[in-house]
Amino acid sequence: QKALMVRKSHLPAQTEDGIRIPVMGNIELPEEVVSVLDHGGDGIGLYRTEFQYLSRPDFPGEDVLFENYKDVIDVMGDRPVTIRTLDINGDKAVNYIRDTRELNPALGLRAIRYCLKKPEIFKTQLRAILRAAAYGNVRILIPMISGIAEVEQAMAMLDEAADSLIRQGFAYKRDVPVGIMIEVPSAVITADILAEKVDFFSIGTNDLIQYTLAIDRNNRHVAHLHQPLHPAILWMIKRTCDAARAKGIQTYMCGEMAAEPLFAPILLGLGVDELSMNPQAIPMVKDAIRSINTENVAPFIEKAMTMTTCAAVQELLERSFGEAV
Ligand code: PEP
Numbered sequence: 001q002k003a004l005m006v007r008k009s010h011l012p013a014q015t016e017d018g019i020r021i022p023v024m025g026n027i028e029l030p031e032e033v034v035s036v037l038d039h040g041g042d043g044i045g046l047y048r049t050e051f052q053y054l055s056r057p058d059f060p061g062e063d064v065l066f067e068n069y070k071d072v073i074d075v076m077g078d079r080p081v082t083i084r085t086l087d088i089n090g091d092k093a094v095n096y097i098r099d100t101r102e103l104n105p106a107l108g109l110r111a112i113r114y115c116l117k118k119p120e121i122f123k124t125q126l127r128a129i130l131r132a133a134a135y136g137n138v139r140i141l142i143p144m145i146s147g148i149a150e151v152e153q154a155m156a157m158l159d160e161a162a163d164s165l166i167r168q169g170f171a172y173k174r175d176v177p178v179g180i181m182i183e184v185p186s187a188v189i190t191a192d193i194l195a196e197k198v199d200f201f202s203i204g205t206n207d208l209i210q211y212t213l214a215i216d217r218n219n220r221h222v223a224h225l226h227q228p229l230h231p232a233i234l235w236m237i238k239r240t241c242d243a244a245r246a247k248g249i250q251t252y253m254c255g256e257m258a259a260e261p262l263f264a265p266i267l268l269g270l271g272v273d274e275l276s277m278n279p280q281a282i283p284m285v286k287d288a289i290r291s292i293n294t295e296n297v298a299p300f301i302e303k304a305m306t307m308t309t310c311a312a313v314q315e316l317l318e319r320s321f322g323e324a325v
């Protein structure tokens, strides 16, 4: 049975009525790409590059980063590789960064905030990504965006990085899709403004749930309140997808919510165009997508969006799709 599932996992994930949904893998280290391919992943939907920074005595240089990214890109061929820029601090502390001891790191100088404050570190990474992009199908993904100013500053940094590469005669590619993580409530609320400036959205439900429901994602005392089916979260996902669609860009999801097969109908129904997850989850989610007919999903979503509790949404989901997925 498992062998059959693994072989089947290499077929595309297409709904009964013929809609193709790319199912991608999340990785933290370059060697994990093999597992994504083994499990039938269509590409890398989230490369968490911060792990390259965590396991070292000091910041990595541009060439080290370039080689790392190129290793992943070489294995993936023309499949998309979504490289997320540095998401350090918050819950991922780097021991050689000593100037940011914070009382409340989840709300602190994390991810893009840190990068914009330390332009030389950000520029080193952006140069490495643009150089590696010359070898494959790269997308750049920026974490923890809370408003348009951060997007504009990050884009300006990308231009600066590209200009410096031209001046120094490096091979590089500037024309890569640039997207943002949607994981802070203010990004959802201003999604229509952000959609004008970027090429795609990727919803990070791990943080979006943390910041929307005020639930520390690492605090076991409140783990039971970390609820993906909370009506507020479904509303956030819907609003993000609607805003993106109105502006002609796609919405992906790379948070853990994407890895639960039972949630596939709700995510497709809300308008998520691509899912990315830990590699082990890929075959099950692909299977779930194959059993969905999107014609049945629209009336289900209409009903689900009127539900007032997680339990009611879960019950409706199981009643409508439990057998199939
Ligand atoms: C998320 O927040 O959902 C996400 C995918 O990013 P990370 O888990 O790395 O914060």
Ligand code: MG
Pocket (backbone or CB within 6 Å): 143, 183, 204, 206, 207
């Ligand atoms: Mg996140």
